[in-house]
Amino acid sequence: MDFQRFLENYKAKLSNIFSESKDAQENTLLRGIEDETLQEILDLSPLASFIPSEYGGYGAHTAEALSMLEASSYESLPLSLMMGINGALFLQPIANYATEDVKKEIYDRVINSNKLGGLMITEPEYGSDALKMKTSYQKISEEEYKIKGTKHWGGLTGMADYWLITAREMSDNGDLGRDISFFIHDSRNGGIEVEEYYNNLGLYMLPYGKNNINIKVNEDHKLQPESTGVTMMLDLLHRSRLQFPGMGMGFLRRMMDEAVDHCKSRIVGGQSLIDYDQVKHRVSVIQSYFTVCSAMCTFTSTNVPLEKNTSRMDLEANTIKALVTDYMQRAAQSLLQLKGAMGYRLDSIAGRSVVDSRPFQIFEGSNDILYQQMSESVLKKMRKLKKQNLYEFLSEYHLTQRSSEYFSELLDFEVDPKMPQRKLVDLGKAIGRIISLEFTLNLGDQGFNKELIRNAVFVLEDEVNSIIQTYRTGGKSDIVLDYNIDSSWYKKLSTVNASS
Missing domain, CATH: 1.20.140.10 (Butyryl-CoA Dehydrogenase, subunit A, domain 3)
Incomplete structure (x- = not known):
């Protein structure tokens, strides 16, 4: 099927699910997405928009990927975010930095088995200051790494089949390196425990939470940067x-x-x-x-x-x-x-x-x-x-x-x-x-x-x-730390009335 035909079918399917369905409004108030509904969507292979043609995708053309996201967000912004997380934060980094065998295996499962991937960077104590993350890795053999840490606010928490996880190398004396490395974790291997699911204010379709990470990853599942890991990030x-x-x-x-x-x-x-x-x-x-x-x-x-x-x-x-x-x-x-x-x-x-x-x-x-x-x-x-x-x-x-x-x-x-x-x-x-x-x-x-x-x-x-x-x-205002001093209008009004 060519991309344009896919796009027409995809729009029709989403319209039926999110606009024309009698349960559409009620479903917006539910957390998560029903497996049957998700599989209906994924059966059309929307994520193939992000995958090169040699791996079974539509060619990974940017305009086509954006068109798929546009079709998704017209009917459901959370669905579009789900597609965006999978595409821009997982499948595209895989295309540019993963080994050939890993690409083939992951792309095959995404297209033919409806698998999903996500990204874990953010940590509870280091949100915007990501370069100070504490999740660490150590090489425990010629072919394997040990990764430990805590990540949160990763979209698709407890749901993704693959995770792209960032970590810093830990030396023998416990010091963490300055550079960042990315590892692909297959959820079938276990080792990621969801400590807490968050009651996110919106985007109900996507589960978010706090994850304890204690995993082992093979050498071939470590992304290979062109220069440094920070540049890759x-x-x-x-x-x-x-x-x-x-x-x-x-x-x-x-x-x-x-x-x-x-x-x-x-x-x-x-x-x-x-x-x-x-x-x-x-x-x-x-x-x-x-x-x-x-x-x-x-x-x-x-x-x-x-x-x-x-x-x-x-x-x-x-x-x-x-x-x-x-x-x-x-x-x-x-x-x-x-x-x-x-x-x-x-x-x-x-x-x-x-x-x-x-x-x-x-x-x-x-x-x-x-x-x-x-x-x-x-x-x-x-x-x-x-x-x-x-x-x-x-x-x-x-x-x-x-x-x-x-x-x-x-x-x-x-x-x-x-x-x-x-x-x-x-x-x-x-x-x-x-x-x-x-x-x-x-x-x-x-x-x-x-x-x-x-x-x-x-x-x-x-x-x-x-x-x-x-x-x-503009921009001349400043914070008043002692704002409780002389800041009760009622007390001031009472004082004025008493004096009169």
Whole structure:
């Protein structure tokens, strides 16, 4: 079966399961996914989108993988995340860094036996500070490693058939090395105990929890980096972040469709909701998010083939991940506002989307941290070129050459290389939107809907103007640690009344 025929069948199957089924709404309130339902989905081999053709896949073409994620997230954002975890965080690293025999065995079981894989990096004490992880490994023979530690928040906890696990080498005296290694663990071999399942706020389909690891892994199941393990981890994470628009694409299209359909049919004050100016504004902004995400999908599909090492694509990856996930949450919040009281139900597409999209701003790099890193990356490039004026740099930088012209006066200032963290975050938000405007303009060159492009440009301009204003004049507040002193309005009111 060719990919296009698969995609048509896949969309029809998901529509039947998640939209047309009588039990669809009730199923959204259940944790996990029924085995029968999951097997129906996996029988169509959606994960073959991530697998090279020589191993039975569709060819591992980036555009096709993103299209599969888009189809998944239109019907179910948690399902799309499940597919994304398997593809970007397991199957693609296997393709680039595993041995030939291991690839064949794993890909065969994924395609023909509906097996799933996941990734374990995060630890209870070392979330964003992953390089200080305490999970360790030691070589106990010529062909075997011993791995011990604790991991948590791994999607598909207790469910995955394979795990890609990170660890640091432990020396004989107990010291941990600075580099990171990746090991493939087959769950049939045991050794991973789920200590606790978490009651995650959203994404009910995916089980999360805390895992105690005490396993043995063969030498051939250790990934082989081209240089260092840290560089390999950057390649893995950047590639995954660059593919977030696939998950965002179907979700934003669904938010757009739901908003337009609801506002056309809902009558308020004797007229259709869609005729109110503020409603038009909300819907147009959701449409601009859809357009920007389309531009991101095009960028990733064009510039990130499977074989490309993405370890140096930090600015592109962080921009795409942070911005598209911010837009997913904003779109969900707007849909909820438009739907009103009925949207504030967990079994409503609006209420469910708010809680399901929120963690996307946190996992695989908290957006606040990513925005900061984007500013730091730009400042580093400016220092290297001995430039201090932001517009001068952006007007010559390949990701912002065209888009920076829209802000020639606004960005005509020298940046402070020693700015506080909150300023780095603000500047990163602006830079991310300027880069995204470049993507959007490029999408327009390819014949994409001109009105949608125009609206997206307007929204991005408004956002950059607002963010730069805050960056230049705002951010003056500070924390008050002794906030309990003189902070009871009632006591102050009583004192005033007593004195009068």
